Amino acid sequence: MFRRVDVLCASVVATLMLGGCSLATAYHTPSLPSVPDTFKEAGAEWKTATPLDQQARGNWWSVYGDSTLDQLETKLDAESPSLAAALARYDTARAFESQLNAGLFPQLGALANPTRNRQSDNRPLRGTHQPNEYDADTVAVGFNYDLDLWGRVRNEVSAGHALSQAAQADLATAKLSLEARLADNYMRLRGYDMQTMILQDSLKAYTRALTLTENRHQGGIASGLDVSRAQTQLHDAQAQVTDVQAQRALTEHAIASLIGEPASSFSIAPAQVSPSAPVTPPGLPSSLLERRPDIAAAERRAYAANAGIGVARAAFFPDVSLSAAYGFQDTGAGNLLTLGNRFWSLGPLAVLPLFDAGLRRAKVDQAKAEFDAASANYRQTVLDAFRQVEDDLVLLRDLGVEMEQEEQAAASAQQTMTIATNRYREGIVNYLDVVTAQTAALSAQRNAETIRTRRLQASVDLIRALGGGWTNAIADDSTPDTTVKR
Numbered sequence: 001m002f003r004r005v006d007v008l009c010a011s012v013v014a015t016l017m018l019g020g021c022s023l024a025t026a027y028h029t030p031s032l033p034s035v036p037d038t039f040k041e042a043g044a045e046w047k048t049a050t051p052l053d054q055q056a057r058g059n060w061w062s063v064y065g066d067s068t069l070d071q072l073e074t075k076l077d078a079e080s081p082s083l084a085a086a087l088a089r090y091d092t093a094r095a096f097e098s099q100l101n102a103g104l105f106p107q108l109g110a111l112a113n114p115t116r117n118r119q120s121d122n123r124p125l126r127g128t129h130q131p132n133e134y135d136a137d138t139v140a141v142g143f144n145y146d147l148d149l150w151g152r153v154r155n156e157v158s159a160g161h162a163l164s165q166a167a168q169a170d171l172a173t174a175k176l177s178l179e180a181r182l183a184d185n186y187m188r189l190r191g192y193d194m195q196t197m198i199l200q201d202s203l204k205a206y207t208r209a210l211t212l213t214e215n216r217h218q219g220g221i222a223s224g225l226d227v228s229r230a231q232t233q234l235h236d237a238q239a240q241v242t243d244v245q246a247q248r249a250l251t252e253h254a255i256a257s258l259i260g261e262p263a264s265s266f267s268i269a270p271a272q273v274s275p276s277a278p279v280t281p282p283g284l285p286s287s288l289l290e291r292r293p294d295i296a297a298a299e300r301r302a303y304a305a306n307a308g309i310g311v312a313r314a315a316f317f318p319d320v321s322l323s324a325a326y327g328f329q330d331t332g333a334g335n336l337l338t339l340g341n342r343f344w345s346l347g348p349l350a351v352l353p354l355f356d357a358g359l360r361r362a363k364v365d366q367a368k369a370e371f372d373a374a375s376a377n378y379r380q381t382v383l384d385a386f387r388q389v390e391d392d393l394v395l396l397r398d399l400g401v402e403m404e405q406e407e408q409a410a411a412s413a414q415q416t417m418t419i420a421t422n423r424y425r426e427g428i429v430n431y432l433d434v435v436t437a438q439t440a441a442l443s444a445q446r447n448a449e450t451i452r453t454r455r456l457q458a459s460v461d462l463i464r465a466l467g468g469g470w471t472n473a474i475a476d477d478s479t480p481d482t483t484v485k486r
Helices: 002-020 060-064 067-079 081-104 152-218 224-258 285-291 293-314 359-425 431-465
Strands: 107-118 133-146 319-330 342-351
Touching (some): 067 152, 081 152, 152 293, 152 431
């Protein structure tokens, strides 16, 4: 008896000493092309970012200095159904991680089983003096512990933890994406407000021009063709106002949906001014890899896939567990909890499939392929991040130049319209020259405002591409901001 116990104890000690074994390959972050020292499209006007205390991480939209946008973003963080769904997915990942962590610890259980039984008259090997009916009462506690010799459980836990981290980064990505989409829509809405103001000013000018033309027609100076052209110009501008108002309403509805408000009861008052694009120095390219939560998520999934290789490989070796049980059992007569009614068991259990027609080998191949796919996804995510930053830098820079050029064109067109109107009033030119000048002036003004709105949207996209900001304070914080009100 003592010899068996000694052998059992020695086996357990040896097993625990082997417990550090893991069959997962050594993990290395998937290789990337060398990170450039500077962004190619940054240009000389960009400089390395310096910390700005007033730009808190998570409130990146405050750089636009718009109180309405601040209120909308705050409401989005608190009420967005899409963000709530992303948070629920993160909570799901954390709960799954906790389930896997439970495998690292012994499992304890209790059993109580009082039964009344009848055995068959013809039960094989039934004794002649056995009763037909009998009671069987059992009370016991059990213990089971997977010794995890080959690291299967530990690799499952590591993979679960990495996937939980990836889900946390996914939440940060969703939060940033929704905030940027809201800001993008808000910039578009304010652009429509500015477009409406331009059109309203043009309507006033066209109304005055129509009155002038009608007076000249009544005085026999202008023809009916001039009046018709003035009316056409006025009605066309009115139609443009209606179209802009419709587009603004659709944008307002999109904002309502983002922040969790019914579109029917939500409205944003028109504004007389629009935000200005902030100066957004992008900092060092290497910091992009530390800020972007989607890059962090892709890397964590690669790590989890690598741990999955260890899980698959462990299936080639015996699964060894240690179990024990202690309890009391009787036939319903007398005191159950007496020394004579006790029973116990203690011993290891080893299970090893001997033939599975290549199932385990196929699972190892699958795990390796999943790691290759996760590594490739990580590299592609990084490349996409750099492309997005370069794209937005180009847009922000070139749209700034284009906006200045278009504003100059609008000023020239406005001057041309003034001259044409004065010359028409003096009878030097016909009204077609006025219509042509009016059309060019309105088109240039609207184009300038459209470009300005696109540049604002490009600045939002750049902030999103940089991971939600550009200060060193953000770059030094590798933990993604996942603050969401429940």
